[in-house]
Amino acid sequence: MAVIRKVEISHFRSIKSFEWYPSPGLNCLIGSGDAGKSTVLDAIDLCLGARRSVQITDADFYQLDVETPISITLTLGALSDTLKNFEAYGDYLRGYQYLLGTIEDEPGHGLETVLSLNLEIAGDLEPRWRLRSDRADAKGAERNLNWKDRVELAPTRLGATSDHNLAWRRGSVLNRLSEEKPDASLALSQAARDARKSFGNDADAQLGDALTSVKKAADELGIPIGEKAQALLDMHSVSVTGGSIALHDERGVPLRGLGLGSTRLLIAGLQREVAAMSSILLVDEVENGLEPHRIIRLLGSLGAKDETPPQQVFATTHSPIVLRELSVAQLRIMRRSDDKHQARPVPTSAQGTLRRSPEAFLAPSVLICEGASEVGFVRGFELFCVGQGQPSIFARGVALVDGGGGHPDRLYERGTEFAKLGYRTAVFRDADITPTAQVEATFHQLGGGTFTWDAGQSLEAAIFNNVGDATLLAMLDYAIIEHGQEMVAAHIQSASGNQETVENLRALLHSPQHTITPAQRAVLVTASTNKSNPWFKSVGRMEHVASRILALNFADVREDFRNRVNALIGWAQA
Known part of the structure; x- marks a missing residue:
């Protein structure tokens, strides 16, 4: 089965220059909405597809520069004997060094024999396919692949519309399931219904192996088609060709009437059946039309969990579910x-982060928060700001990652991974534990930012020590609503060594003649962070504190605290 060893794209849509050595298995491209992921799939499809013309406009040229031609080159390895035939392709056979990722112009010892197919489209919009090698260029020789070879190499594509693969049409995956060819001539000579019935009887004999494969794939993927698949005349077809013959279920209902998700699942299963002959599959948005459990089933069909890849897959996704199911080796950012565009590999060290926070890999900016409280704090101010007409940080492409607490070095190590991959990254942490200076410095050298409080302060300490009495009272009352007065009172008594009561603190906060002391603020900090049942250590509760209490009383906080919060939210909104 042929695979793509190298992809080269220049001056195509948003891509000026792109080189990539994909893996022989699953290659899933992720990135922002305009990163060029689908452009790469389109380029592979245009270059390698079995077509004699393409639909191209001036808008497909990089920055509308029609003076510089579009060029797409695919270097193909794992060639069949036919493609390595010296008489047919001798001047174009080249050598690929896997370990070095280099291509020599001639095959040689220790090199894999490869072919480089190029598609060039100039300002006249006429496509020109040709095999490339330096020695052929020096001779002035030029040739394309044989059409039969083009058909065998053509990739299958799962896009928004893929139901043409459920009929015996040119390029359909069904035509690759077996050597059998349908003959509808006798059936089509009769009236429409009689022809449909007549050919249905003949089809079992003509397409038995293919229909068996369809039934097997449908059963494995949980797609209900009844006791058997049938090949009947498609009454929507007007041509007397193989394309008139489409898959139907046992009741005679066309399988092209399946939902988008079921269609994509079935075609993926069929493609796997023919991987030995046509091994390249293009999948636009893996999750399209599928529920979470069926996404996982599709990935299994694509070979995501196979030790030996059954086929080469190029896919795109915006789904955290897809990312969580894949290994870092299968992802490219x-x-x-x-x-220049790049398809950057994800380091093995990021696998744990991928499992815990897959959505972060889909955003251009990542804010790594020490824990759930910090996530809720940011979300709370986000809610308030959006309500005031300010831009949403999520619309700006920010992902909030729960760092899970612990030593701050863990946050910086995780942030360093994201920063190296090109993400705009910052850490939002407590200041009660000092990080290792070198670990923090490495992160900052990569452009990462830090948002924290005065030395020694946790988030709760920063809040309780920087807000006015009215805000403190609102927070204390909210804690009582959430946890009950009995529990809050017990926490305060324990934190103060039985020197304070909740009633006394509430009375002080209510009194215009008195103010709460720093020692009493410290009691509230200790009580609110009680290890057995902290008052605000959850996303939802701290979100409420930030949006419904702090933000509404922001004029009642100290200037340094206000400046730190504004800097944090300003970074996220940028």
Whole structure:
């Protein structure tokens, strides 16, 4: 089964220059909405698809520059004997060094024999396919792949519309399931219904192996088609060709009437059956039309969990579910640096982060929060700001990652992974534990930012020590609503060594003649962070504190605290 060893794209849509050595298995491209993921799939499809023309407009040229041609080159390895035939392709056979990722112009010892197929489209919009090698260029020789070879190499694509693969049409995956070819001539000579019935009887004999494979794939993927699949005449077809013959269920209902998700699942299963002959599959938005459990089933069909890849897959996704199911080796992050696009690998060290926070890999900016309280704090101010007409941090492409607490070095190590991959990254942490200086410095050298409080302060300490009495009273009353006065009172008594009561503190906070002391604020900090049942250590509760108490009383906080919060939210809104 042929696989793509190298992809080269220049001056195509948003891509000025792109080089990539994909893996022979599953290659899932992730990145922001305009990163060029689908452009890469389109380029592979245009270059390798079995077509003689393409639909191209001036808008497909990089920055509308029609003076510079579009160029797409795919270097193909794992070639069949036919493609390595010296008489047919001798001048174009080249050598690939896997370990170095280099291509030599001639095959040689220790090199894999490969072919490089190029598609060039100039300002006249006419496509030009040709095999490339330096020695052929020096001779002035030029040729394309044989059409039969083009058909065998053509990738299958799962896009928004893929139901053409459920009929015996040119390029359909069904035509690759077996050597059998349908003959509808006798059936089509009769009236429509008689022809449909007549050919249905003949089809079992003509397409038995293919229909068996369809039934097997449908059963494995949980797609109900009844006791058997049938090949009947498609009454929507007007051509007397193989394309008139489509898959139907046992009741004679066309399978192209399946939902989008079921159609994509079935075609993926059929493609796996023919992987030995046509091994390249293109999947636009893996999750499209599928529920979470069926996404996982589709990934299994694509070979995501196989030790030996059954086929080469190029996919895109915006789904955290897909990311959580894949290994870092199967992911590539599309990034643009200057005038070049890159498909950056994800380091093995990021696998744990991928499992815990897959959504972060889908956003351009990542804010790593020490724990759930910090996540809720940011979300609370986000809610308030949006209500005031300010931009949403989520619309700006920010993902909030719950760092899970612990030593701050863990936050910086995780942040360093994201920063190296090109993400705009910051850490929002407590200041009660000091991070290792070198670990923090490494993160900052990569452009990462830190948001924290005065030395020694946790989030709760920063809040209780920087807000006015009215705000403290509102927080204390909210804690009582959430946990009950008995529990809050017990926490205060324990934290103060039985020197304070909740009634006394509430009375002080109510009194315009008195003010709460720093020692009493410290009691509230200790009580609110009680290890057995802390008052606000959850996303929802701290979100409420931030949006319904702190933000509404922001004029009642100290200037340094206000400046730190504004800097944090300003970074997220940028």
